[in-house]
Amino acid sequence: MKTGSSFFQLLGQGSKTFLLLVYALFALFPLVWMVIMSLKPDNQMFSTTFIFSPTLENYDAVFLRSDYSRFFFNNLCVSVLAVVVSLVVGVPAAYALARFQFKLKEDIAFTILSFRFAPEILVILPLFLIYQKIGLYDTYLGLIWVYQLITLPLLIWILRGFFEDISPDIEAAAQLDGYSWWQVFLRLLLPLVRPGLVAAGLLCFIFAWNSFTFPLLLSASNAQTSTVVALRFLASDTVHYGQVAAAATISALPEVILALLIQKHLVRGLSFGAVKG
Amino acid sequence: MASVQIQGLTKWYGKRRGVEDLSLEINDKEFITVFGPAGAGKTTILSLIAGIIAPTRGSVRIGGRIVDDLEPADRNVAMVFESYALYPQLNVFDNMAFPLRSPKSRMAEDKVKNRVLQYARLMKIDHLLDRPIQALSNGQRQRTALGRALVRQPDVFLLDEPLSHLDAKLRHSMRAELKEMRTQLGTTTIYVTHDYLEAMSLGDRVVVINQGKIQQVGTPKEVYFKPASVEEVAKQFGDPEINIVDAKLRIVKGGTQFQLQILGENTPLAVPPEVAEELSAYQLENVRIGFRPADVKIAKDGKKDVFHGLVYSFEPLGTTSVLTIDAVDGTKVRTIVDSHQFYGVDQRIAFKVEPESVIYFNPVNGKFLARSGVMLESRSHG
Structure with missing residues (x-):
């Protein structure tokens, strides 16, 4: 009996490890393939798989012989600022939606969430016309603003849950202990929702960074972002797969680095209910 | 401070x-x-x-x-x-x-x-x-x-x-x-x-x-x-809960003394004179009375001034037990008894109520009217 159960335990463990391994390969392979491609010279692109003569030619072409870095910087600027704006607006909004009772509270919350229901392509035409009219077309501000459609609902809904988890008693207790509301908010509440803040912030950044439709149609030469510009390497005469891969690799770097840095918070933040008293 | x-x-x-x-x-x-x-x-x-x-x-x-x-x-x-x-x-x-x-x-x-x-x-x-x-x-x-x-x-x-x-x-x-x-x-x-x-x-x-x-x-x-x-008050304090019963107020001896008739029996329950004095001002025919389970005592049947009933439930709680008696008119009377004695369900039983411990309430709104006995320390708050 005992050997039987330990055999099945072992089997369970083994199959779990196996499945995770399969999934890891499945998830990592495109990334690995992308990096490999970015290191291949054009003439070996289709004739080799893992054995080839590696070259930095593609990176050189993307970074030194084109203005890709400018668009990379554009993307960084727009995405970071979009997240900052979302934090400044979204944190108080999430708090209010979690704490206060007011008319149309649930409707407002739902409306904010509904920004994410429609595909971007559906609203792009009126937005395009409006942006042309009021001069926001092809500006940082315009992109940052429209990115709020992507980032704000996410941030508000994640953080609202975190604020709801904090007992109002804790706020009252801190106020009785001699702190003003602002001090309570900054010293007690923000640290308590930090895992959520970090996770939501990162997700917002990823969504903003990867955003394609909005910058494609609402920006031109000036504010265009790297996601859109990467397409240029698929251009007219030939398709430079190596250069596309190099551009994509560079583009993925900020997300990978950020995610690795805040991995610890990310897991806690996304598993919710992290605030327990 | x-x-x-x-x-x-x-x-x-x-x-x-x-x-x-x-x-x-x-x-x-x-x-x-x-x-x-x-x-x-x-x-x-x-x-x-x-x-x-x-x-x-x-x-x-x-x-x-x-x-x-x-x-x-x-x-x-x-x-x-x-x-x-x-x-x-x-x-x-x-x-x-x-x-x-x-x-x-x-x-x-x-x-x-x-x-x-x-x-x-x-x-x-x-x-x-x-x-x-x-x-x-x-x-x-x-x-x-x-x-x-x-x-x-x-x-x-x-x-x-x-x-x-x-x-x-x-x-x-x-x-x-x-x-x-x-x-x-x-x-x-x-x-x-x-x-x-x-x-x-x-x-x-x-x-x-x-x-x-x-x-x-x-x-x-x-x-x-x-x-x-x-x-709001009497029933909230004390466990088991206070017994509350409706009582008829009978005037005896030419209007100077009262007796209570409760639990569907003729056994009179004397109203202490100082309470009678207070009660006479209200001119009531009925009152609600309350008495704590501890003020109900098991008595020998056949004695004077006892009430009767059957044992309804018996819950031993260590040193004391809670005994619930099904009185003649069906009222459940709760008492606290010594745990040494055992009572079987439906056993016939007689009990006395301590007249000095009865609390009198208005039958309509349940407000306090009077009670005798107990000396309360004289602190006049609220």
Whole structure:
């Protein structure tokens, strides 16, 4: 009996490890393939798989012989600022939606969430016309603003849950202990929702960074972002797969680095209910 | 150290009543227990005094100063919440030091340390100071919450059901400890509870509250022996619950004496003369009377002045047992008996009711009319 159960335990463990391994390969392979491609010279692109003569030619072409870095910087600027704006607006909004009772509270919350229901392509035409009219077309501000459609609902809904988890008693207790509301908010509440803040912030950044439709149609030469510009390497005469891969690799770097840095918070933040008293 | 005066305090949550027209004077260093069932408005009273919520009407004075326009931080009131409301990201020491480090107090760090240690020792948690809150048991959390409230040496100390989440044994020992502590601290304290034992054992005075209104204010003895009403007060104190029965009032001996007829029997229950005097003013034919289970005594059948019934249930509880008797008219009479004797269900039984212990209520509205016996210490509060 005992050997039987330990055999099945072992089997369970083994199959779990196996499945995770399969999934890891499945998830990592495109990334690995992308990096490999970015290191291949054009003439070996289709004739080799893992054995080839590696070259930095593609990176050189993307970074030194084109203005890709400018668009990379554009993307960084727009995405970071979009997240900052979302934090400044979204944190108080999430708090209010979690704490206060007011008319149309649930409707407002739902409306904010509904920004994410429609595909971007559906609203792009009126937005395009409006942006042309009021001069926001092809500006940082315009992109940052429209990115709020992507980032704000996410941030508000994640953080609202975190604020709801904090007992109002804790706020009252801190106020009785001699702190003003602002001090309570900054010293007690923000640290308590930090895992959520970090996770939501990162997700917002990823969504903003990867955003394609909005910058494609609402920006031109000036504010265009790297996601859109990467397409240029698929251009007219030939398709430079190596250069596309190099551009994509560079583009993925900020997300990978950020995610690795805040991995610890990310897991806690996304598993919710992290605030327990 | 301060007195607290509450005047006409009213709080409505939208269309739901929190408390209504509450007036109360609490003396300096007095320990007041506020007793009532769930939803009676007990916590609302504390929140109003602390300034966490604003009253719809009425005002609060602490130490003679009107505090209605003051922020909670400026009232120098400490509160222990039912949920303890400890700061989850801080350890025990930092939780207790939190009020001392506030911008209002700005205490030097070495003083903070001394003060926290002093009260941690008092609360017997000085060995836990560097533990995170999550690693504490309920009892330890409760002590930390008390300690955090005490370190500030507040004017008024508000306790919201501090013992309700503890297991029975711990609750008992904490009650004794709190009682010991209150003599050491001597701070004006308002203690909210739904446990009548806590209310009576801890309070100098008990405020009985129900449906947002004060039902009675009095010493524990007054509340127990002269309850202001049947439902809101008498039935809430004592376990097993007080026996409440309807009684006919019969005039005997030419109108100077009364007898009660109860439980569907002809056995007269004499009304003590001093009560009769008070009752005669009301000109009632019926009254409701209450008598505590402990005042019902098992008697030998055939004796004078006994009532009869069958044993309905018998619950041994250690040294005493609760015996419920099905009286002649079907009323269930609860008594407390010695556990040495065994009673079988449906056994015939005779019992006496102590005439001196009967409490008289108005049959219509259930308000207190009179009672004899019991000498109450003469403290004329509220």
